[in-house]
Amino acid sequence: QKISQNIMKTCPRYEMDVTFHPEEKKIDVFQTIEITNDKEKELKELYFHLYPNAFKTFDQVPFPRGERERAYPEGFAPGYITLKKLLVESRQINFEIDDTLLKIILEEPLKLGKKQVLTFEYEVVIPPSHGRFGCGQNTFNIANWYPILAVYDEKGWHKDPYYSVGDPFYSEVGLYEVHIKAPKDYTIAASGSLQKKYEEGDQDVWSFNTGLVRDFAWITGTSLDVKEVSAGKTRITSYYPKDKEVYGMQALDHAQNALFFFNDYFGQYPYDEYCVVASDFYIGGMEYPNLVIIGVDFYSAGEFLEYVVVHETAHQWWYGLVGNNQIEEAWLDEALAEYSTLLYYEYFYGRKTGQKVYEEAIFNPYKLYEVSNTPGPILRPLSDFTDWKDYSAAVYYKGAIMLMDLEGRMGKGKLQEALCYYFKKSLYKNATTADFIKALNHVTGVDWTDYIYNWLECNEILEKVA
Ligand SMILES: [Zn+2]
Structure with a gap:
């Protein structure tokens, strides 16, 4: 306040x-x-x-x-x-x-x-x-x-x-x-x-x-139909084409669950409104404050609608409430949005499903990319990425693999504590990699600087902790 x-x-x-x-x-x-x-x-x-x-x-x-x-x-x-x-x-x-x-x-x-x-x-x-x-x-x-x-x-x-x-x-x-x-x-x-x-x-x-x-x-x-529901003090509204009501309702449901969960896990979403909008958009989803664009092609049978709605909802915390320079340090919002999505799946569907989603949406796509490409470091300015595949592999996948490794090392509870601290300290501001590391150090009493920079600057993925 x-x-x-x-x-x-x-x-x-x-x-x-x-x-x-x-x-x-x-x-x-x-x-x-x-x-x-x-x-x-x-x-x-x-x-x-x-x-x-x-x-x-x-x-x-x-x-x-x-x-x-x-x-x-x-x-x-x-x-x-x-x-x-x-x-x-x-x-x-x-x-x-x-x-x-x-x-x-x-x-x-x-x-x-x-x-x-x-x-x-x-x-x-x-x-x-x-x-x-x-x-x-x-x-x-x-x-x-x-x-x-x-x-x-x-x-x-x-x-x-x-x-x-x-x-x-x-x-x-x-x-x-x-x-x-x-x-x-x-x-x-x-x-x-x-x-x-x-x-x-x-x-x-x-x-x-x-x-x-x-x-x-x-x-x-x-031709947009509208349905709304609330999550705490926030009204969530789903906008969708008239012939896609089933999926418009599903999007609303996923957004509501995600908002409840992230409110509880990271800290309160302070706004009165959140809109999920089916749009003519070919790039998946896109986050804006209080509003996310979801490509209308996702409004069909399959598991992707939930994933993309949850990912974009996570951006209300990582990008929206805690901002960052998305040109210089895109990993801060993208890797955290991916990690948050994995937390959501684990919470609502159990550990086994969480692990499966991690493998199918993050780890395997990264490994597949590695087969025919040389992955670059996570931490690069946007001008250094050759295409979306290069960007996704490094920033989304490798970034999330790092956070999962970090979770394994420091414990899920400690990482949650660190993210809550990071959220509270950087609320409404622009955070940096240094702020993220500060939060890790603060809750553990251990210096994570080398660990994080080794990950951010290396070409490969580092040895996974046993
Ligand atoms: Zn994103």
Whole structure:
């Protein structure tokens, strides 16, 4: 409670008035953001990511070359963001845009402890891609779609582009108030809580407020059915196509079980809402605060729906509540999400099934990858991964194998204690590998630094503990 109140004093505050034009696949936005300098004596520049610009030309879209047909099954069309106006404290200002990066040179440096309000007016064109940002037959996936403040930390500004492998995002928590005007036949799932919904002419306006979250995403469509259930103080809502009700209900069930379990195991999910949304999405699942995208293809018979829903739900803790630089240290959220998923299976289905899931979803795929590839280290920046297979093998599989080995060495209870400590210490912040090691050391009184770095930096998997 106290942590969140302190962060709220200085975190960025976004306010957006959005008009959604589905026919034209466009969004018009009026956005203000209040920024407080809590970092440096003075900030002379500010940087924002304009991720929609990554979707401008087919040659450079952030999908690996071999996957572009799948990403654009209805053919390519560009997506981008056009800034129409940018004001700093009501004054026009010059800015430079280099692809997905917006640089603002402030006329008056922003002094420590001071705040400034920036006003943006822009238009976003949504591409027909079945990725995080795009649209298909059923849904518009509106994620990584607005100018988001880049992170400034001890290394300075993080100006990374939109890599095609991994989740190339790194952000701080902020508060969002978002009003979306859309035609009446559209249903909207979004980060935050719906405060009110009202008519304006022949349109509906949906008003969302968030708690401290590190991004704001929304999914919309005309043929989404909705079912909800609660887990403690949180309302969980499942969105799915009308003809997929059976699986929409299953997704709801899995999310509820996962939320109950992780609340208990790691620490409380503090938000009122959690949405699980079946989307036109070909890459599996994707996590956003209070909302996860699940590829609609998973809404069919088989065991994968449960796995992907639980994995994405685990990200509400590892990525959402405890953030990390997903470009430099992706293992922190991905390996922990995989390990959390294994804990879930062991808890609900018993030790034997837990072990079987570990072998089938983690260990064997890793071994299979090793047969015809040379695996690389877990700890690499996204720019060093050649493709999703390389990334999955190192970050998901080998990362989870390391955590299972760690569990074997320190004991499941101690590792749980360490993860609870890590969660509590880094809640709403961005954690690093060093913070993770600190948590291990704290609960065991043993220094795990060499052990963790040996794993993170080696090419092979290390000898498994007997
Ligand atoms: Zn993940």
